[in-house]
Amino acid sequence: MHPSSCVVLKCQVKLPPTCNCAKPPSTIPFPRSLSLGCSLTTTSQFLPKAMEAPANITIKGILSLLMQSIDDDDDMKKKSVISLGMGDPSAYSCFQAPPVASHAVAEALHSHRFNGYSPTVGLPQTRRAIAEYLSGDLPYDLSSDDVFVTSGCTQAIDVALAMLARPGSNILLPRPGFPIYELCAAFRGLEVRHFDLLPQNGWKVDLAGVEALADQNTVAMVVINPGNPCGNVYSYQHLKEIAETAERLKILVIADEVYGHLAFGRNPFVPMGVFGSTVPVLTLGSLSKRWIVPGWRLGWFVTCDPSGSFRKPKVSYLAP
Numbered sequence: 460m461h462p463s464s465c466v467v468l469k470c471q472v473k474l475p476p477t478c479n480c481a482k483p484p485s486t487i488p489f490p491r492s493l494s495l496g497c498s499l500t501t502t503s504q505f506l507p508k509a510m511e512a513p514a515n516i517t518i519k520g521i522l523s524l525l526m527q528s529i530d531d532d533d534d535m536k537k538k539s540v541i542s543l544g545m546g547d548p549s550a551y552s553c554f555q556a557p558p559v560a561s562h563a564v565a566e567a568l569h570s571h572r573f574n575g576y577s578p579t580v581g582l583p584q585t586r587r588a589i590a591e592y593l594s595g596d597l598p599y600d601l602s603s604d605d606v607f608v609t610s611g612c613t614q615a616i617d618v619a620l621a622m623l624a625r626p627g628s629n630i631l632l633p634r635p636g637f638p639i640y641e642l643c644a645a646f647r648g649l650e651v652r653h654f655d656l657l658p659q660n661g662w663k664v665d666l667a668g669v670e671a672l673a674d675q676n677t678v679a680m681v682v683i684n685p686g687n688p689c690g691n692v693y694s695y696q697h698l699k700e701i702a703e704t705a706e707r708l709k710i711l712v713i714a715d716e717v718y719g720h721l722a723f724g725r726n727p728f729v730p731m732g733v734f735g736s737t738v739p740v741l742t743l744g745s746l747s748k749r750w751i752v753p754g755w756r757l758g759w760f761v762t763c764d765p766s767g768s769f770r771k772p773k774v775s776y777l778a779p
């Protein structure tokens with residue numbers, strides 16, 4: 460989970476009241492802050508025995524609790540722990556942002572030309588640069604008007620879900636997936652329905668499951684490719700099948716490509732926007748991973764829609 464999610468979105472975690480207390484809750488250093496009001500119930504199986512947490516804490520608090528128990532455990536001290544919860548490449552000295560990027564930012568700061576308010580959708584030159592960059596992998600050209608600059612991919616997710624949420628609507632999310640989708644959906648009152656990724660099949664989308672879940676109130680399905688947390692890189696053929704399924708169901712595809720081009724293994728990275736003529740695609744991405752600068756918080760929300768469906772919206776009735 461991205462650290463900012465702990466600032467932006469908080470959950471109440473309810474734990475069973477029956478554990479034996481090794482430490483009184485008041486001595487456990489939880490970063491306490493806002494509570495979103497979405498409720499995630501967990502059971503003691505996820506927590507070390509003989510530990511109890513207060514009834515109202517953050518997810519980060521639970522993580523601290525687990526990490527603290529590892530530190531306390533003599534056997535575990537011998538093992539080094541790798542956090543799989545946060546994909547921050549800059550945490551490793553072998554991954555550094557290219558000097559050309561830092562110099563460009565320093566130069567922009569020193570120029571004093573960018574200290575004023577910029578358009579909410581992003582500076583024209585930024586939108587143009589992102590459109591040109593993404594068009595390089597597509598069979599059509601994106602325009603600056605297709606691009607909306609966001610604060611990291613996290614804000615792009617929130618904008619996408621906020622835009623689609625209507626009373627009674629639902630969204631299809633992958634399981635396993637990236638938990639910020641569930642948090643944003645809860646915050647926006649959007650019902651979540653999970654389709655499976657199939658481990659025995661390279662974590663492909665269970666398309667039959669998608670068809671079974673969707674109804675007339677389904678607004679979109681989310682495809683994370685390359686995938687977090689499973690590491691899948693989908694083939695051209697599988698992405699085509701996903702696009703055709705979404706088209707049949709008349710739902711759009713939200714393509715989370717924050718790991719775009721970070722593809723290992725046999726399949727090269729293919730952007731979902733390649734199938735934008737089959738089904739409208741909202742592509743979400745950021746500088747965070749490929750350019751190793753998650754702290755810069757620069758992302759995008761892009762309409763990959765050469766048929767212009769997004770510009771001809773239709774109002775449909777949502778059953779209660």
Ligand SMILES: Cc1ncc(COP(=O)(O)O)c(C=O)c1O
Nearest residue numbers: 546611612613637687717745747
């Ligand atoms: C699948 C996925 N989407 C979105 C994000 C958020 O990206 P950003 O750090 O640019 O907000 C992450 C971060 O780990 C991610 O794994």
